[in-house]
Amino acid sequence: MHTFPNNFKESLDDFTSFAESLKKGVENLTSLDENASGFADDHESCGSCRSCRRCCSLKDVVFQDGKRTLYRYKQRAKKVSAVPTLMVYAMVNRYTMLDLQPNRSMIRNLLDEGQDLYIIDWGYTDRMDRFMTMEDYIDGFINDCVDVIREKHQLDAINLLGICQGGTFSAIYAALNPEKIKNFIPIVTPIDFDHKDSLLNVWATEFDADLMIDAYGNVPGDLMNQAYTMLQPFSLSINKYINMVDIMEDSEKLADFLRMENWIFDSPDQPGETLRRFLKEFYQGNKLVKGEFMLGERKVNLKNITMPVLNIYAEFDTLVPPVSAKALLAHIGSKDTQEITYPVGHIGMFVSGKTQKTLAPKISEWLNARV
Numbered sequence: 420m421h422t423f424p425n426n427f428k429e430s431l432d433d434f435t436s437f438a439e440s441l442k443k444g445v446e447n448l449t450s451l452d453e454n455a456s457g458f459a460d461d462h463e464s465c466g467s468c469r470s471c472r473r474c475c476s477l478k479d480v481v482f483q484d485g486k487r488t489l490y491r492y493k494q495r496a497k498k499v500s501a502v503p504t505l506m507v508y509a510m511v512n513r514y515t516m517l518d519l520q521p522n523r524s525m526i527r528n529l530l531d532e533g534q535d536l537y538i539i540d541w542g543y544t545d546r547m548d549r550f551m552t553m554e555d556y557i558d559g560f561i562n563d564c565v566d567v568i569r570e571k572h573q574l575d576a577i578n579l580l581g582i583c584q585g586g587t588f589s590a591i592y593a594a595l596n597p598e599k600i601k602n603f604i605p606i607v608t609p610i611d612f613d614h615k616d617s618l619l620n621v622w623a624t625e626f627d628a629d630l631m632i633d634a635y636g637n638v639p640g641d642l643m644n645q646a647y648t649m650l651q652p653f654s655l656s657i658n659k660y661i662n663m664v665d666i667m668e669d670s671e672k673l674a675d676f677l678r679m680e681n682w683i684f685d686s687p688d689q690p691g692e693t694l695r696r697f698l699k700e701f702y703q704g705n706k707l708v709k710g711e712f713m714l715g716e717r718k719v720n721l722k723n724i725t726m727p728v729l730n731i732y733a734e735f736d737t738l739v740p741p742v743s744a745k746a747l748l749a750h751i752g753s754k755d756t757q758e759i760t761y762p763v764g765h766i767g768m769f770v771s772g773k774t775q776k777t778l779a780p781k782i783s784e785w786l787n788a789r790v
């Protein structure tokens with residue numbers, strides 16, 4: 420009687436197990452609730468996280484200017500900080516990354532620590548925003564938001580927390596308006612762009628920004644996503660979808676995966692003139708750390724950042740290499756500075772299990788000591 424080799428039987432068993440898992444995964448995929456996976460369109464701040472597992476911490480509109488909105492999150496702690504914090508996210512992708520789901524929410528964690536949080540929603544860029552400049556966003560909307568919060572709380576200065584490109588914008592604002600900022604917290608924020616530690620920096624240095632923006636006007640979010648994917652093509656284009664098969668039979672893990680995918684591809688177009696200047700004057704000219712960058716008629720001097728600064732960066736960040744973020748402290752005038760780093764990537768700073776339990780408490784402890 421013919422017998423199969425043991426390794427063939429093992430392979431057959433593995434294939435059978437894989438087929439059963441794939442069948443269950445397809446069943447989960449076809450029956451998954453849109454709310455659970457983050458694909459429902461009518462799910463803004465519903466507060467029903469217990470039923471759908473999407474996190475959308477309750478918030479109220481405080482101020483609007485066109486499609487740009489300032490929100491204030493509803494308090495979750497009995498004791499709340501006397502000094503509110505304005506959070507400025509990047510214009511690339513959406514701030515919802517900070518509030519992705521109940522067990523992966525920087526917003527919720529900070530609220531539970533008693534922080535009073537405001538956040539800017541840049542909205543979705545359209546043709547009307549083609550010629551919006553950094554002056555419009557920084558001197559305009561960020562400054563308006565800061566003043567609205569200061570007036571509402573009757574304070575001379577508030578806390579400012581900037582993330583990625585929003586951190587660069589916030590550093591510029593803090594340097595030009597130090598009297599309005601009590602504490603400054605940049606997170607994974609590019610400051611010194613003259614480094615080759617990131618493939619993005621290498622590409623951007625030689626990029627023809629004028630050609631791209633003159634051709635497109637506003638740069639499509641899908642094009643930006645494709646560029647970021649090409650930084651790690653195998654990992655981000657192939658490997659993660661192969662690995663998805665291993666978790667498809669678990670409906671909760673599948674929902675987590677799809678929720679992240681929904682965020683990744685929810686990418687607003689980039690306003691042409693703002694992106695043109697960001698590429699040419701920062702990535703190619705490195706004017707911020709050289710002291711040559713002008714916002715309107717004012718030169719931005721990072722030495723004017725004299726308030727306390729907590730600089731947070733990721734060790735394995737491929738978008739904002741640590742050397743770019745760490746450079747901030749060497750160029751500012753503050754005497755009260757501190758660094759925090761985590762062994763995570765750019766997005767992992769906000770969704771990794773390594774940061775969920777400790778990042779918000781560390782930020783809150785630092786802020787509370789300087790109220």
